[in-house]
Amino acid sequence: xxxxxxxxxxxxxxxxxxxxxxxxxxxxxxxxxxxxxxxxxxxxxxxxxxxxxxxxxxxxxxxxxxxxxxxxxxxxxxxxxxxxxxxxxxxxxxxxxxxxxxxxxxxxxxxxxxxxxxxxxxxxxxxxxxxxxxxxxxxxxxxxxxxxxxxxxxxxxxxxxxxxxxxxxxxxxxxxxxxxxxxxxxxxxxxxxxxxxxxxxxxxxxxxxxxxxxxxxxxxxxxxxxxxxxxxxxxxxxxxxxxxxxxxxxxxxxxxxxxxxxxxxxxxxxxxx
Amino acid sequence: xxxxxxxxxxxxxxxxxxxxxxxxxxxxxxxxxxxxxxxxxxxxxxxxxxxxxxxxxxxxxxxxxxxxxxxxxxxxxxxxxxxxxxxxxxxxxxxxxxxxxxxxxxxxxxxxxxxxxxxxxxxxxxxxxxxxxxxxxxxxxxxxxxxxxxxxxxxxxxxxxxxxxxxxxxxxxxxxxxxxxxxxxxxxxxxxxxxxxxxxxxxxxxxxxxxxxxxxxxxxxxxxxxxxxxxxxxxxxxxxxxxxxxxxxxxxxxxxxxxxxxxxxxxxxxxxxxxxxxxxxxxxxxxxxx
Numbered sequence: 103x104x105x106x107x108x109x110x111x112x113x114x115x116x117x118x119x120x121x122x123x124x125x126x127x128x129x130x131x132x133x134x135x136x137x138x139x140x141x142x143x144x145x146x147x148x149x150x151x152x153x154x155x156x157x158x159x160x161x162x163x164x165x166x167x168x169x170x171x172x173x174x175x176x177x178x179x180x181x182x183x184x185x186x187x188x189x190x191x192x193x194x195x196x197x198x199x200x201x202x203x204x205x206x207x208x209x210x211x212x213x214x215x216x217x218x219x220x221x222x223x224x225x226x227x228x229x230x231x232x233x234x235x236x237x238x239x240x241x242x243x244x245x246x247x248x249x250x251x252x253x254x255x256x257x258x259x260x261x262x263x264x265x266x267x268x269x270x271x272x273x274x275x276x277x278x279x280x281x282x283x284x285x286x287x288x289x290x291x292x293x294x295x296x297x298x299x300x301x302x303x304x305x306x307x308x309x310x311x312x313x314x315x316x317x318x319x320x321x322x323x324x325x326x327x328x329x330x331x332x333x334x335x336x337x338x339x340x341x342x343x344x345x346x347x348x349x350x351x352x353x354x355x356x357x358x359x360x361x362x363x364x365x366x367x368x369x370x371x372x373x374x375x
Numbered sequence: 376x377x378x379x380x381x382x383x384x385x386x387x388x389x390x391x392x393x394x395x396x397x398x399x400x401x402x403x404x405x406x407x408x409x410x411x412x413x414x415x416x417x418x419x420x421x422x423x424x425x426x427x428x429x430x431x432x433x434x435x436x437x438x439x440x441x442x443x444x445x446x447x448x449x450x451x452x453x454x455x456x457x458x459x460x461x462x463x464x465x466x467x468x469x470x471x472x473x474x475x476x477x478x479x480x481x482x483x484x485x486x487x488x489x490x491x492x493x494x495x496x497x498x499x500x501x502x503x504x505x506x507x508x509x510x511x512x513x514x515x516x517x518x519x520x521x522x523x524x525x526x527x528x529x530x531x532x533x534x535x536x537x538x539x540x541x542x543x544x545x546x547x548x549x550x551x552x553x554x555x556x557x558x559x560x561x562x563x564x565x566x567x568x569x570x571x572x573x574x575x576x577x578x579x580x581x582x583x584x585x586x587x588x589x590x591x592x593x594x595x596x597x598x599x600x601x602x603x604x605x606x607x608x609x610x611x612x613x614x615x616x617x618x619x620x621x622x623x624x625x626x627x628x629x630x631x632x633x634x635x636x637x638x639x640x641x642x643x644x645x646x647x648x649x650x651x652x653x654x655x656x657x658x659x660x661x662x663x664x665x
Contacts, residue, residue, distance in 0.1 A: 198529045205533070220516070220537070227540045234540065235533020241543055241609040263544050 123148050123289060123321050129178035131168055136344040139165040151322040153336030160342040162325045169323060170210050170291045171200045205232050209282030209290040213297050215274035219266045225277055226262040232285040251280040272303035292324040296331055308334050329372050333357055341365045385473025392439040392472040398422055402440035409597035414559030416510050421593035431464060431489060432590030434506030438487050447475045449483035454491035454649035478652050492574040494631045494653035497583035505568040507589040512556045512566035532564050535607055543612055558605045559598060573616045573632045578604040621646040626657035
C-alpha cells in the first residue's frame with residue numbers, strides 16, 4: 103500500500119500547472135479562400151487568459167467555435183486534459199462526452215446574453231441548470247447556489263425569481279457569466295463579452311471578470327476586437343488576419359512593440375482620448 | 376352498462392376499422408419498435424382521419440391498427456364514457472369494425488382514453504391507448520426538434536428539472552398537475568399525455584400495455600407491461616399526487632380523482648368521481664349490499 107502510494111504520487115498543484123490544458127495543432131476550417139481560420143496551433147495552460155484579436159471577418163469567431171467543440175474542423179486536432187489528467191482528442195470523442203464537457207468543465211459566454219441564457223425561466227433556474235444537468239436534485243442546494251452566484255456577480259439576490267428579460271444588458275451578461283461559472287469550470291470561452299455594452303458598464307464587467315478569473319484560476323480564451331479589453335484581461339494575444347494568425351506573444355509585447363505590419367496598424371488605429 | 380353492447384352490423388363500405396391494411400401494418404411496425412424501446416418516440420406516417428387534429432386522431436389510428444374482430448372497446452374522455460368525444464369515437468369503431476363496445480372497464484380489451492387512467496385496476500390482457508397532444512416532454516424548454524432528439528439520444532435531461540425548479544420558485548411547490556414528466560425504465564423521459572399526475576403512479580409496473588399516439592405530431596410511444604415509470608422530482612420536494620378534503624357526492628369514494636361541479640350562481644360546489652364507470656360500479660355494489 104505504502105509503496106504503491108510512493109510509486110504513484112498524487113499530481114501536486116505545481117505539476118498540474120506546468121502541463122498545458124489544451125493543445126491545438128494545425129486547426130483549419132475554411133468557408134472559402136482565406137475565409138475562416140487556418141493552420142492555428144497553440145497551447146493553453148491552466149489559469150492563463152488567451153486573447154484573440156483581429157478585424158471583423160478575420161476568423162476569430164470561427165476559431166472559437168472550433169475550439170469549443172461546436173463545429174468540427176476540416177483539419178487539425180484539439181487535445182484537452184480532463185480533470186482526471188487524461189488527454190483526449192475533442193473531435194474523436196463521442197458527442198455525449200463533448201456535451202458533458204461543455205456543461206461541466208467548460209463554459210461559453212456568448213456575445214449576446216440572449217443566446218446564452220434561457221429567457222423564459224427565472225435567473226435562479228438559469229444558474230441552477232448546469233447543476234441540475236449534473237444530477238443535483240436538492241432544491242435548497244440549487245437555491246443556495248443561485249443566491250450565492252448572484253451576489254458574486256453583483257446582482258441583487260432579491261431578483262433571483264425575476265426573468266432575465268427584465269434585467270439590463272449588463273446584468274444579463276453578468277447573469278450569463280454566473281450561469282457558466284456555477285459548475286466550477288476550468289476553461290471558459292468568451293465571444294466579445296463586453297460588446298454592445300456602454301463604456302462604464304464595460305469597465306465594471308471587466309473588473310468583475312478579472313477578479314473572478316484570478317480568484318477561480320480559470321483558463322480563458324477570449325475573442326475581442328477591443329484592444330483595451332485584451333490589455334486588461336489577456337496574458338497572451340494572438341492577432342488574426344484573413345484566417346491566419348499573423349502574430350502571437352505576450353500581451354504587453356504585442357501591444358507595445360508590434361512586429362507584424364498588420365498588428366502595427368491595429369495598435370496604431372486605436373483612438374487615444 | 377352491464378353486458379357488452381351487441382355489435383352493430385359492420386359498414387362494409389369501409390375496410391375493417393377504417394384504415395387500409397398497409398397503413399395498419401405500418402403502424403404495427405412502429406408499435407413493435409415502441410414496445411421494444413420503452414418511452415422512445417417512434418415517428419409514423421400519420422393519416423388523415425375523419426375528424427380534426429386534437430380530437431384524438433393519434434389514439435384512433437393506434438386503436439384501428441390493433442383492433443381485432445373479437446375485441447371489446449371502451450372509450451373515455453376526461454374519465455367519462457358519455458361525453459361527445461368518447462361517444463363519437465366508440466360509435467365510429469362500432470360502425471367501421473363491427474366490434475362490441477362496453478362502458479365497463481374490466482370487460483374491455485382495448486381502452487382508448489384521453490386525460491385519465493381508469494380507477495379500476497387494469498389487468499394483463501388489456502391495452503390502454505392514449506390520445507396525446509404534445510408527445511415531446513422537452514418542448515417547453517427546447518423548441519428545436521433536432522436538439523430535443525439529440526438530448527433524448529444522449530440522455531441529456533438536466534433541463535427537465537428546470538421546469539420543476541421554476542414551479543417551486545414561483546408557487547412554493549411543484550405545481551405541474553398534468554402531463555407530469557416521467558422517466559421510463561431509467562432511460563427515456565416521457566410525457567404521459569395530459570393525464571393528471573394523480574394517475575402517474577398507475578403507470579408504474581402496470582400489468583396492462585400502454586400505447587400513446589400523437590396524430591398531429593405523428594409520433595407514437597409505449598410503456599410495456601411491468602415497466603418502471605418514475606415521476607421526476609427533487610429530494611426535498613418529492614412527487615405527490617392531488618388530495619381532496621371531500622368525497623364523491625354520488626358514491627362516497629375517498630380515493631378517486633374528483634371533478635368539481637359548480638351548481639348555481641352562488642358558487643355551491645359538489646365533487647364527483649371523474650371516472651363515471653368506477654362511480655357507477657360502486658353505487659351498484661352499495662345497492663346490492665343493502
